[in-house]
Amino acid sequence: MQKFVILFRGINVGGHNKLPMKSLVPILEASGFKDIQYYIQTGNVILSSEDEPTTRIKKIISQHFNITPEIITLNAEDFFQALSKCPYLNNEGKLVHFYFCKNTAELAMEKIEKYQIESEQYSLINNIMYLYAPEGIGRSKFVANMESCLGTAVTGRNLNTINKINTML
Template sequence: MKNYILLFRGINVGGKNLLPMKELVPLLTKYNFQGVSSYIQSGNVVLKCTSQPDALVRSIVLDNFGFTVKLFSLEQAEFTAIQEANPYKIFEGKFVHCYFCNDNIELNQAKVDKYLASSESYTVIGKVFYLHAPEGIGRSKLVANIEVCLSQPATGRNLNTINKISTMLTKLA
C-alpha cells in the first residue's frame, strides 16, 4: 500500500461543488481506502491504497455528490520532495503558496511578467509553482491569473496547509 495526498480543486466555494469532508471521509473508507483523513473544507485528504486513486475517487464523488471533481494526487514521496524543495519555507506560512499542476510547468513568461508584483518572487520546479507573496494573495494579480501563467489547471495550498498535510502523513505510517 502507498500513501497518497489528494488535493481537490474548486470545491465548497460560493455554494457550488459542495463536497463535505465529514461525508467524504467515511465514504472513501467504505470503498476500502485506509487511514482516510481530511484537513479543512478546501479539500485535502490523505489515505492509503494499493493503486492510483484518482479514477475511483472521481467516480465516488460523481455518484454521491453529482459533479465531476477536479483532483490532483501525489504519492507521499513526491509530496515530501516538493515540500523539501520549497525555496521559501523560511518565510511565514501564510505568505508562501505552492501551486500543483498535473504536468511540468511551461510558464507563459509574458503573462507572469505582466502580473507579478515587485514584492512577489517565484520558483518553478517540475509540476509545482512556488510563490512567496509577502503582501498576501488576496490582491495578487499573479494569483488571480495563475492558470493563464502556468498554461494549465492548478490548485494552490499555503505552506501552513502543506505542513499540516505532512503531519497527517506521519500518522499513516
C-alpha cells in the same frame, strides 16, 4: 498499501461544488481506502490505497455528490519532495504558496511579467509553482491569473496547510 495526498480543486467555494469531507470519509472507507484523514473543507485528503486512487475517487464523487472536481494526487514521497524543494521555507507560512499543476506547466513569461508585482518571487520546480507573496495573495493579479501564466489547471495551498498535511502523513 501506499499513502497518497489528494488535493481537490475548486470545491466548497462560495457554495459551489459542495463536497463535505465528513460525508466523504465513510464513502471512501466503504470503497476500500484505508487510514483516511482530511484537513479543512477546502479538499485535502490523506489515505492509503493499493493503487493510484484518482480515477476511482473521481467516479465515487461523481456518483455520490454529482460533481466532478479536478483532483491532483501525490504519493507520500512526492509530497515530501515538494515540501523539501520549496525555496521559501524560511518565510511566514501564510505568505508562501504551492501551486500544484495538473499537467506540465509552461511559463508564459509575457503574462507573468504583466501580472507579477516586484515583491512576489516564484520558482517552478517539478511542476509545482512556489510563490512567496509578502503582500498576500488576496489582490494578487499574478495569483488570479496563475493558470493562464502556467498553461494548466492548478490547485494552491499555503505553507501552513502543507505543513499540517506533512504532520498528518
